[in-house]
Amino acid sequence: MSLNPLAEQYVKLVLAIGLHHPHYVDAYYGPSDWQPTIKEPLEAIQQQVTELVDTLKKITPSESETLRHTFLIKQSESILTFINVISGNAPKFDDESLALYDAISPNKTESEFDNVLLELENLVPGDGSLSERMVAFNAQFEIPKNKLDDVFKAAVVRSREITKQFIPLADNENFQLEYVTDQIWSGYNWYKGDNFSLIQMNTDFPIYISRAVDLAAHEGYPGHHVFNSLMEKHLVNEKGWMEYCVYPLFSPMSLLAEGSANYGIEVVFPKPERMVFEKEVLFVLAGLDVSQAERYYEVQALMQKLSYADNMVAKRLLDGEISEQHAVELLVKYTLVSKARATQRLGFIKANRAYVLNYNLGQDIVKAYIEKHANMQDKTSVWQVFADLLANPRPASLLV
Structure with missing residues (x-):
């Protein structure tokens, strides 16, 4: 049949x-x-x-x-x-x-995150709580709103150039960029078909310099825009597998979509190359002091170890173990953001529920898959395995 x-x-x-x-x-x-x-x-x-x-x-x-x-x-x-x-x-x-x-998040505990907070205490000294100090520290690296478009477009152009060296993209592929407000997310890709995307960036809260590359790669190249374009080309147009012409957000497709978009950041910008690009191009465009860049990167690396805090809070809240107020307090403490930002994140969790695990767990699952199937010392091999995964998506249980 x-x-x-x-x-x-x-x-x-x-x-x-x-x-x-x-x-x-x-x-x-x-x-x-x-x-x-x-x-x-x-x-x-x-x-x-x-x-x-x-x-x-x-x-x-x-x-x-x-x-x-x-x-x-x-x-x-x-x-x-x-x-x-x-x-x-x-x-x-x-x-x-x-x-x-098709996946279950690791059961992380507060004590694991507390150890990371202790490391950050030494990197970000000063008065007030660690969250308050972190907000103040990050403020040094905020992209001024009048320079946001130049910085983000530079990040997109570079990520697009690199991606096209390894993944053939359609001649007509393109996107439209919009800046919006009053959203529960920081960035979003609305794929419209025929290799075109609408990418929106939410400017409700400060956007820091590291987010330029993150959002350019995650929403654009080689993230959601490329993922959808490849599925449309290989599966819908070439094979006639019409089930791929629709993307239900709350489905196994999303773990791969978000996981590959997050892992794609380090595929297109390996850490050493990313640091050079940000310091020599993006910091300059944003008018930021590059002398603090090294400490900023050190802090960002430690912050990655807190990524599963979202899952911990979401699980406790949705399972009825904590109140919304307690959830905001935990988000402030363990994601080191302001109360207003934590409240926005709470809105995302309430609206999207278990979806939060697609970003961190998805990234880890995709990373493990790529590392198993590619020669990590050969950039071309990494890109080949990554591109094949985007063109032939599979659920988490088959990412082995």
């Missing part, structure tokens, strides 16, 4: 769920007549998804479609869990993350 009719059914069911949740369908560039014209009840959609999963599990795919078949099952099963979430029957954090993203 061909998977194509089932793939079409899957796409239409994802679009049907999109009428029940405004952010579920992150991207769609399939046939316009597949869009639903009426809002079906969730119970009816749930029954159709259950039947789709049952049918898929009865199929023995050809060898060339084994990965496609597995991914289609995982994606379809995640719809059933998401229906429970938006119906008010969300499972526990770990169960939700496994069902939606």
